[in-house]
Amino acid sequence: MNILEQICADKRAEIAERKKSQTLEELQSTFTDRGKRPDFVDALRATPMGLIAEVKRKSPSAGLIREPFSPSEIAKAYEANGASAVSCLMDHKYFGGGAADFSEVRHAIELPMLYKEFVVDSWQIAHAKTMGASAxxxxxxxxxxAELSAFIEEVRALELQPLVEVHDRVEMQRAIDxxxxxxxxxxxNLKTFVTTLDTTFELAAMAPMGCTLVSESGIRTPEDVVQLKEAGAHAILVGESLLREDDPGKAAADLLSRIH
Structure with a gap:
């Protein structure tokens, strides 16, 4: 069993337990209390290179990334320094995230938020809606x-944006289909955690006309961002390289400094 398979197996067990205390129907009953969130794609497309800045405590590949860790302060620094959206980890076991972090960030900023999770159940999509996610x-x-197609429809039905993540040509074609x-x-690579920007350079050309393309992970320098824009990316998702800096907000601004 590879890392992704293990995380997903653990996630299914976790969500099964959570559904015992709050059913899908109970979650859905709270939808009427939630206002429409800012549009995710509009935010990414509003600048020459959209930045989804990530709030993440740890990861299986990097271990503990930042300590002390204040989700709201990090997110406010991102917002003040040009981020288009904020991604917040929902997985606790492997990434140290969860609903408390997401809620803290949601109340601290106005930017669209990405519900960054290993989605294996419709319950999680409904939960994203109740948490105030935009994507x-x-x-x-x-x-x-069949799951992918159904989940895309469910996300859109809740007026949220599905960000469909791929790693190779087969997955890219599945996302397009x-x-x-x-x-x-x-x-x-979520199966091995090996990282290279060549993945974006290889797959970007497959993107359909009109598709918003986001390059995720391993982005560390302004030069990386320039190359990714030239390859066709409209936005980047960056976490670890920002969070390891003393001032994540300044690091975010620096990363975008060569994009005009």
């Missing part, structure tokens, strides 16, 4: 074709 991550490598209009190319 939901769907990982092609974690889903069968499922009708994805916002595709994230993860430069990190």
């Amino acid at each position: 939901v991550l769907l990982i092609v490598g974690a889903l069968m074709d 499922a009708g994805s209009d916002c595709i994230g190319i993860n430069n990190r």
